[in-house]
Amino acid sequence: MxxxxxxxxxxxxxxxxxxxxxxxxxxxxxxxxxxxxxxxxxxxxxxxKQNLSLFINTSSEFIFKSVINIRNVTLEHVYQMMSQHLGIKVTASKKATLRTCTKLVCNELATLPSVQAFGPRPNAIKIGHPLQESVISGKIIKGGNCK
CATH class of the missing domain: 1.20.5 (Single alpha-helices involved in coiled-coils or other helix-helix interfaces)
Incomplete structure (x- = not known):
């Protein structure tokens, strides 16, 4: 019972x-x-266009993103690395290819909580410093989180 x-x-x-x-x-x-x-x-x-940048348009839906200029910050880093560190001349065709690839990657990055934590207006110093610290201290960055 x-x-x-x-x-x-x-x-x-x-x-x-x-x-x-x-x-x-x-x-x-x-x-x-x-x-x-x-x-x-x-x-x-x-x-x-500024308002549209608040959304990522995937194949089936719009996803809100809080970091609106991550692509520009990332492109600045890539151009700087190519020209200053690797000695590669950044031509217009290379920039076009980089913009396309960076857009795809950054749309995904913008949805990660660790990227959103930088706030709506990140800059190179804000992004670069924590990344440098994690590399120097031997931490591994995986899945958007430092471990």
């Missing part, structure tokens, strides 16, 4: 969890639709 009562309690709890998961899933779908709608609305209204 006691076992049957426990089974009923467990079943009730599992049903309640399943119901809450369904509600959560529906809420997530609604939030994604709202974000996509907002992104589309911004594009339709022809808002300034």
């Amino acid at each position: 006691l076992s049957c009562k426990h089974d009923n309690i467990i079943k009730s709890l599992l049903l309640a969890i399943q119901l809450q998961l369904s509600v959560l899933h529906a809420s997530q779908k609604q939030i994604k639709m709202d974000i996509n709608s907002l992104g589309n609305e911004i594009m339709i209204k022809g808002s300034p």
Whole structure:
């Protein structure tokens, strides 16, 4: 008798969890639709390019990003490394290729919490210093987190 009562309690709890998961899933779908709608609305209204940079347009949805100029900061570092450190002349065609590749990579980076922690206006010093410290101290950067 006691076992049957426990089974009923467990079943009730599992049903309640399943119901809450369904509600959560529906809420997530609604939030994604709202974000996509907002992104589309911004594009339709022809808002300034600056506002569009707040979103990453993936194949299926818009993702909000808080770091709006990470690509420019990264490109500055790449150009500097190529010209000063590697002695490679950065031509217009190389810049175009770098811009395309950097855009793809930085869109992914902008979604990482460790990158978002730099805030909306990171600069070379803000990004470079923690990276230098982690390399000097022997920490490994993996998955956006220092270990």
